[in-house]
Amino acid sequence: MPKMLSxxxxxxxxxxxxxxxxxALSIEEAAEFLARMEDLENREPDLWARSKIxxxxxxxxxxxLMRSSSILDxxxxxxxxxxxxxxxxxxxxxxxDPSFVTWHQDGTYWGLSEPSVVxxxxxxxxxxxxxxxxxxxxxxxxxxxxxHRDTSDRNNLLSRGQDVxxxxxxxxxxxxxxxxxxxxxxxTMLIHGSKPNLxxxxxxxxxVRYVAAHVSxxxxxxxxxxxxxxxxxxxxxxxxxxxxxxxxxNAVEFYNEIVAESRRRKDAIAVGHQNKAELLKPTTMx
Numbered sequence: 530m531p532k533m534l535s536x537x538x539x540x541x542x543x544x545x546x547x548x549x550x551x552x553a554l555s556i557e558e559a560a561e562f563l564a565r566m567e568d569l570e571n572r573e574p575d576l577w578a579r580s581k582i583x584x585x586x587x588x589x590x591x592x593x594l595m596r597s598s599s600i601l602d603x604x605x606x607x608x609x610x611x612x613x614x615x616x617x618x619x620x621x622x623x624x625x626d627p628s629f630v631t632w633h634q635d636g637t638y639w640g641l642s643e644p645s646v647v648x649x650x651x652x653x654x655x656x657x658x659x660x661x662x663x664x665x666x667x668x669x670x671x672x673x674x675x676x677h678r679d680t681s682d683r684n685n686l687l688s689r690g691q692d693v694x695x696x697x698x699x700x701x702x703x704x705x706x707x708x709x710x711x712x713x714x715x716x717t718m719l720i721h722g723s724k725p726n727l728x729x730x731x732x733x734x735x736x737v738r739y740v741a742a743h744v745s746x747x748x749x750x751x752x753x754x755x756x757x758x759x760x761x762x763x764x765x766x767x768x769x770x771x772x773x774x775x776x777x778x779n780a781v782e783f784y785n786e787i788v789a790e791s792r793r794r795k796d797a798i799a800v801g802h803q804n805k806a807e808l809l810k811p812t813t814m815x
Contacts, residue, residue, distance in 0.1 A: 533602035542607045542714060546670035547721075549705040549713035553599045553651070559710035563653040563733070565590035566619075569775060577619065582791055585617040585737075585755070586784045589775050592755075595737045600649055600712060601758050604739045607714060608647050611742035611759030613766060615646075615752075618736045620686055622661050622726035627684045629661070629725050633691045634670075635738070636717035637677050640748035644670075645741035646717035652707035653733045660732040661723050663713065664702040670718035684725075707734075750794050753787060 531539055538548045554562075569588060570576050577584070585591045594600075595614045604612055622628050636646055656662040677691045697720060705713045715721060717738075726732050739757075745765035746752035754766035761768075772780040 531606040533599065534606040539606055542716070545667040546716040546719035547665050547667070547703075547705070547713060548603075548607075550707050550711040551603050551714065552710070553603060553649075553712045554597065554710035556708070556710050559651075559653050562590055562594055562735075563709075566653070577621075582788055583616060583753070583769075583784065584619070585614065586769060586772060586780045586787070587776050589772055591617055591735070592772055594651065594735060595755070596757050600651070600737070603712065603714060604647055604649060605758060608645060608739060608741050609759075611761065612757050613740050613742055613744075613754035613761065614737055614757045615641075615740045615754045615766070616736075616738040620723075620734045620736065622686075622732040624660075624726060624729045624731060626661075626726040628686050629684060630663075630686050630721075630723040631680065631691065632666075632697045632720050632722040633677060633687065634675060634718050634720055635715075637674065637691060638689065639717075640746055640752075641717075641740065642745045642747050644717045645744050647739045648715050648717065649737045649739065650705070650707075650713045650715070651735040651737065652709055652711050653735060654709055654731050656705070656707040656732050656734055657728075658704050658706065659726075660728040660730050661726040662707065662732065663705045663715075663721055663723050663734070665705060665715060666697060666701055666720040667703055669720040670716040672720075673718065675720075686723075748794060750790055753783075 534548060534551065542548045569590065580587050585595055595617055601612060635648055636644060650663060675695050679689045679691060707713060740754065742756070742759065742761045743763050743765070745763070751767050753769050755769040755771070770780050770783050
């Protein structure tokens with residue numbers, strides 16, 4: 530029996546590539562995570578510019594969020610019992626923000642061995658049609674990996690501006706509307722995107738990319754991840770340290786190694802833009 534999802538939701542994930550909404554956090558819990566994030570933003574105005582890769586290594590609130598038992602219960606229902614948190618990110622659209630996300634598949638450039646990868650999109654503010662919620666094409670994950678092209682629109686929230694090179698029938702798109710604390714889960718091969726925020730309200734979502742422990746990195750370097758549930762008997766990823774405080778010096782040192790490895794990898798395979806995340810001084814404490 531599933532731990533969090535219903536049998537119908539598990540089947541929906543398998544057949545359509547997503548499930549939404551899932552009541553993972555209370556409104557109060559979501560507000561607490563948002564407050565912790567905004568407190569850190571206020572103390573460090575360039576926080577996200579300095580934390581582009583695996584920000585959960587540097588921020589206590591985000592590391593706590595990705596370990597939420599209710600989120601992991603839902604992820605386990607579709608991914609299995611041995612779960613690694615591989616990456617995190619934030620997608621923030623301020624009121625009347627022209628930012629958007631082109632139609633794409635998540636795993637296009639990730640180099641992971643197989644698509645046993647689930648993204649939890651966690652709403653910390655309301656996410657709806659008016660303010661640019663995520664949109665998905667149901668069932669598109671069955672089409673496998675599709676070709677993408679890089680684009681250069683500065684309003685595209687994706688790092689490479691990747692856009693799937695197939696015809697997307699937008700009349701089939703489903704809007705994934707969420708209240709604060711709710712999450713959606715989507716398959717790494719699902720085609721999805723979002724429109725600009727046309728409203729007076731902020732739309733903020735946190736993404737956590739979870740992988741099954743047997744998944745590995747195929748790009749010829751030692752990738753890292755955090756075991757958040759079950760057992761890691763494969764050791765395909767370097768174990769990540771858990772920060773003891775925001776910008777824990779040990780975590781900063783590990784983070785710098787990850788950034789440097791990412792830069793070397795991108796240079797080696799020549800896949801476009803260089804990662805601009807700057808190294809952090811190990812003495813940095815917030």
